[in-house]
Amino acid sequence: MKIFQCGYCAHSLYFECYTCENCGHLAGFRDEDRTMLTFDPQGDTLISDREQKEYKYCKNKEYNVCNWVVEKDSPEEFCQACQLNRTIPNLSDAENFEKWQNLEVAKHRLIYQLQKIGLDLKSKLDNKEGFCFDFVVQKHDPKLMTGHANGVITILLKEADSVLREQMRRQLMEPYRTLIGHLRHEVGHYFWDRLIYNNKRLLKQYRLLFGNERVNYGDSLKKYYKDGAPENWQESFISKYATSHSWEDWAETWAHYLHIMDMLETAYFFGLNVRPVDMHEAMKENMKVNVTFDPYTVEDFDIIVETCIPLSFAVNSINRAMGVPDVYPFVITPDMVKKMKFIHKLLLPQRVKKVRTESSSRKKKSTIKDLGKDTTTSN
Template sequence: MKVFQCGNCNHPLYFENNVCENCGHSCGYRENDRKMLTFDSSSSVMISDREKIEYKYCKNKAHGVCNWVLEKTSKKEYCPACQLNRTIPNLSDKENFLKWKNLEVAKHRLIYQLLKIGLDLPSKMSSDEGLCFDFIAKGGNPNIMTGHANGVITILLREADSVLREQIRKQLQEPYRTLIGHLRHEVGHYFWERLVLRKKNVLAEFREIFGDERVSYTEALRSYYAKGAPQDWSDSYISKYATSHPWEDWAETWAHYLHIMDMVETAHFFRLKVNPNKNTKNLKTRVSFDPYIKEDFQAIVNTCVPLSFAVNSINRAMGIPDVYPFVINMGVVKKMKFIHNILLSKR
């Protein structure tokens, strides 16, 4: 995520801000050039401070879950992120509303990233090839599960309950479980069908690296949950779950690829440098590039490793779990390079 500033007073802004905490001007994110615009909140019209163009907020601003803006003349009522919502929970339930708000924060960050990569995000509501999100309270239907099917990403509302999510994480012995992680994983399944399945040469290479996805998915998952991951899983996979089937290996690797890219991009905009007072070369780095335009993926990995070690160390000093509790082995690097090379052609 890039660093944003108020157009009126240059105070730093978070991606989710809708008001500058320093000068009080309203602010909103413009997707087409990834800029945060600011507006005089005392005015009855939204005229941008720097460009003097009139805008309007996405309709979901009324719910306090979106700060993206559209030009006043736009016929659209929802921003590119909110246009992808097919189902939202009953907002008269206060708990549902708070959970949906947390999901929207994660989803907007996901959409920012996918659009920066250059991926097309048609809405499922207007195209069979499109994508949409169903944020659902499970209720009495035991068949509804978090997952992806034919462009529909379903996220159970309970995943936005931080206490329950931590309980599930411990139960499944996962080192990491977050909303952004869920969304990145599930959207990976959607893009596998569009970036890999439909291109014979890409599909052939995928099978060489990840395995043959034509093996029974149902049987593979049944075997995984019965036997668990092989003992040497960490030699070639980013997580235990990635060993269950090539589709899940792709989705897990895709999610971690997006994790790494976001981490390095954020560090780049903050001009971070890791230079410990130890003579250890592999702990030193200076984040001097935007990873989304970097062809050499190994350079991204070489930057990410010391960066994540430093941030993890700070978290441990505060008694907080590691930000990135994973080891990127050479087998995973090969898989991520495959994804990186596919996506370079989209930028």
């Protein structure tokens, strides 16, 4: 995630900010170019501080679950992230409302990342090949589970309860269980359908790395929950659950690929460097890292891995100093790198297309701006 600034006073803003804590100006995220706009709180309309252009908030702003904006004349009432919602919980229940807020924070961060990659984010509400989110309470249907089916990503509301989520993490002996982790995992299933399913060449490569997805899924899960993961699962899989079936290996690997990319993007925008002291010289060299690149612009995934490992060790060490769990409690093996390389290469054309589109858009805006300049001179 990049760093955002107030357009009025240049104070730093978080992605989820509704106002600038320094000057009080309203804040709103424009996803078209991943820019945080700010507005005079005394104004009758949302006129951006930088561009003097009028916007409106996504309709979900009234629930304080979305700070994204759309152009004033847009026929859309919801931003692109909120257009993906098919089902939200009953908001008359205060507990439901708080959990939904937490889910929306994670979902908006997911959409930011998918947009940055350049993936096509069609809403299933308008396009049968798109995807959507159902945020639901399980008590109304005990059979409901968090998962993905035909573009519908279902997330149980209880996953937004930090206490219950921690209990589930311990019960399932998972080192990591977060809302954004769930969302990244489930959307990975959707993009397997979109990117791989109908491509024979990619399917062949996929099966060499992740196994045969045609193996019965239900039987595989039953076996996993009965027998658990193989003894040496750490050598080839990012998690125990990834061993249950080819599709789950893919979704788990996809999610961790997104974790790494987001972590490095954030480190890049903060200009983080790791320069250890008081270490043996040989080890010190292995731990040195300078995050000087946006990972979404890097073609060679080895560079990303070589940067991620010492960075995650440093961040994990800071967390341990504060008595909280590791940010990234995983060990990346060569087999896992091969799988993530496959995903990185798969998504590269999407990123190139996105960069070209954004570059063309910036040039167009620049031309329009130049044409609109007042060329009159005075004597």
